[in-house]
Amino acid sequence: MPEMPDISRVTSRAGAEDLIGSVLSGMRELEAALGAETAQVRVGRIRDGLASEAKKGELAARYLRGLEAVKANAVALARFAPEAVDGLRAAHAGFGRTVEENRIVLATARAVSEELIKSLSEEITRASRPMTYGPATGLGRSAPAAAPLVVSRSL
Numbered sequence: 001m002p003e004m005p006d007i008s009r010v011t012s013r014a015g016a017e018d019l020i021g022s023v024l025s026g027m028r029e030l031e032a033a034l035g036a037e038t039a040q041v042r043v044g045r046i047r048d049g050l051a052s053e054a055k056k057g058e059l060a061a062r063y064l065r066g067l068e069a070v071k072a073n074a075v076a077l078a079r080f081a082p083e084a085v086d087g088l089r090a091a092h093a094g095f096g097r098t099v100e101e102n103r104i105v106l107a108t109a110r111a112v113s114e115e116l117i118k119s120l121s122e123e124i125t126r127a128s129r130p131m132t133y134g135p136a137t138g139l140g141r142s143a144p145a146a147a148p149l150v151v152s153r154s155l
């Protein structure tokens with residue numbers, strides 16, 4: 001993966017186009033990683049979908065460094081390569097939709113997982129209660145406590 005060029009100041013059209021091209025490249029790589037993760041999680045392969053967290057983190061960091069460089073050189077980029085800036089804006093809007101779709105799929109997977117764990121816990125608790133008629137307190141003894149359910153909160 002090409003590293004983000006260290007451009008402290010854009011002083012030419014070529015420099016502006018290089019910076020924007022590098023940011024677009026990083027955005028496309030991150031978008032592909034998010035798309036792959038979304039596709040895997042959507043079909044229930046959560047472990048496979050989340051397997052490339054380190055790579056996704058590196059790509060996100062690279063993209064954010066690129067955006068910082070774009071912000072620092074906004075005036076020069078607008079002067080030297082206004083059409084490239086417009087292309088970057090359009091690409092960023094599409095990228096935002098991909099990020100939002102990924103966020104929704106991950107939130108849905110988390111909610112479903114939490115609901116499954118809650119249902120399982122309730123079922124275990126219900127199965128461990130004694131089957132009697134009338135209120136449980138009328139027997140003069142309390143129902144045995146259910147064994148605790150241990151849950152990992154990380155996906």
